[in-house]
Amino acid sequence: MSIPLPLPLSAPPPASAAAFRVAVYEGTGANPFPPGERTALVTALLAKGLSVSVIRPGGSAGNLVAGSLLVLGHFTDEQPDHAATDSGVSVYFRNVAGKSAAEAVELAVQVRAAANIPEPAKWKPWFPVIDYDRCTNCMQCLSFCLFDVYGVNEGKIQVQNNNKCKTDCPACSRVCPEVAILFPKYRHGPINGDVVSADDVRRESMKVDISSLLGGDIYAALRDRNAKFKSRFSKERDSDKALEERQKCLVKLGEKLDIPPEVFASLPSPDEIQRKAAEANAKAQAALEANKS
Amino acid sequence: MTKPLRVLYCHCTYANVVPKATKEEVLRRLTESDVPFDAVPDLCEMSAKKDPALADLAADGCLKIAACYPRAVKWLFHAVGVKLPDTAEVLNMRTDTADAVAAKLLEPPA
Ligand code: SF4
Ligand code: SF4
Numbered sequence: 001m002s003i004p005l006p007l008p009l010s011a012p013p014p015a016s017a018a019a020f021r022v023a024v025y026e027g028t029g030a031n032p033f034p035p036g037e038r039t040a041l042v043t044a045l046l047a048k049g050l051s052v053s054v055i056r057p058g059g060s061a062g063n064l065v066a067g068s069l070l071v072l073g074h075f076t077d078e079q080p081d082h083a084a085t086d087s088g089v090s091v092y093f094r095n096v097a098g099k100s101a102a103e104a105v106e107l108a109v110q111v112r113a114a115a116n117i118p119e120p121a122k123w124k125p126w127f128p129v130i131d132y133d134r135c136t137n138c139m140q141c142l143s144f145c146l147f148d149v150y151g152v153n154e155g156k157i158q159v160q161n162n163n164k165c166k167t168d169c170p171a172c173s174r175v176c177p178e179v180a181i182l183f184p185k186y187r188h189g190p191i192n193g194d195v196v197s198a199d200d201v202r203r204e205s206m207k208v209d210i211s212s213l214l215g216g217d218i219y220a221a222l223r224d225r226n227a228k229f230k231s232r233f234s235k236e237r238d239s240d241k242a243l244e245e246r247q248k249c250l251v252k253l254g255e256k257l258d259i260p261p262e263v264f265a266s267l268p269s270p271d272e273i274q275r276k277a278a279e280a281n282a283k284a285q286a287a288l289e290a291n292k293s
Numbered sequence: 294m295t296k297p298l299r300v301l302y303c304h305c306t307y308a309n310v311v312p313k314a315t316k317e318e319v320l321r322r323l324t325e326s327d328v329p330f331d332a333v334p335d336l337c338e339m340s341a342k343k344d345p346a347l348a349d350l351a352a353d354g355c356l357k358i359a360a361c362y363p364r365a366v367k368w369l370f371h372a373v374g375v376k377l378p379d380t381a382e383v384l385n386m387r388t389d390t391a392d393a394v395a396a397k398l399l400e401p402p403a
Binding site: 021042132182186 | 366
């Protein structure tokens with residue numbers, strides 16, 4: 001069945017059947033939305049995790065590559081509830097004249113469910129992003145992360161399992177000597193993507209020096225520190241001056257790396273930490289060796 | 294002939310890093326203009342999920358993106374194998390005022 005309205009549907013090969021987009025449509029066959037209504041509708045759709053294309057008279061706002069498109073409009077003519085394009089995109093039409101933004105969003109949610117498209121997971125998208133203009137492929141992030149976030153592809157460091165990253169933990173970005181790891185949702189620059197200054201680079205290399213002072217195994221050290229904190233005997237046991245100093249240094253390091261307490265809590269047992277750290281380190285060494293040859 | 298203006302707005306839905314007042318005002322100005330545009334809840338989420346729509350959004354044309362730091366946006370696209378065109382302009386709602394972002398966003402392409 002063909003689509004009665006001139007929608008932006010030139011379709012490259014389907015890539016994701018789960019794609020779902022809402023078009024706020026004002027092209028041929030529809031009246032424009034009153035401005036306030038348009039703003040409220042787009043805002044409410046975005047808040048619900050829905051992507052929106054606002055299509056003005058005669059305009060087009062990009063193509064849907066696959067999946068389903070819901071067209072919301074003040075239609076002047078009768079539209080079918082559902083139609084399929086030649087390229088396999090499913091198009092749904094809903095007349096929202098006289099409906100509030102909340103009612104229109106509810107309709108969109110119903111259509112999404114009817115099209116078997118899952119609701120977006122309630123996950124704060126927190127994961128490292130590598131700035132390859134800065135990265136020197138040194139593999140420090142790979143050997144540091146215990147959660148298998150990083151991997152190597154054709155000799156190059158990559159973020160391979162971003163969903164395994166610990167929310168709000170930017171620690172790997174603090175061990176990167178090149179300030180090449182970004183967390184776009186981090187509070188402070190340059191980790192949030194702000195311009196990197198010469199001072200930033202100097203500070204970051206100092207951090208790495210601290211971690212090597214601690215024997216390189218920051219996680220084990222931090223966990224050790226955490227356990228000590230919990231122990232009611234910690235004060236008596238820590239009479240040893242060197243240990244006390246080391247602990248002070250670790251407290252500072254934990255603060256410097258900005259590791260949230262939840263991450264400490266989720267660390268595996270000391271044995272497991274040793275095993276994972278050795279594994280990560282071996283991967284990093286293997287990648288470095290392979291790149292040398 | 295001038296290339297068509299394509300505008301992409303990121304609502305940064307899942308974090309509070311972009312000031313609410315700024316993103317709401319930019320969105321209001323966009324929706325009240327006569328410029329067609331795409332709006333996404335969260336570019337970070339799309340990058341994390343390797344959303345194929347990112348390739349389409351970055352397709353040729355005069356692309357302007359209202360989001361956050363240009364370096365972050367560039368590498369979020371890169372993380373899904375999409376190179377932002379060199380001509381793409383990223384406007385930073387974390388640091389710039391809504392007025393400045395909206396004015397640049399709605400400026401007709403040169
Ligand atoms: S630590 Fe930084 S420079 Fe080294 S491989 Fe990782 S991202 Fe690249
Ligand atoms: S790209 Fe920037 S503005 Fe958009 S969701 Fe990510 S952090 Fe927020």
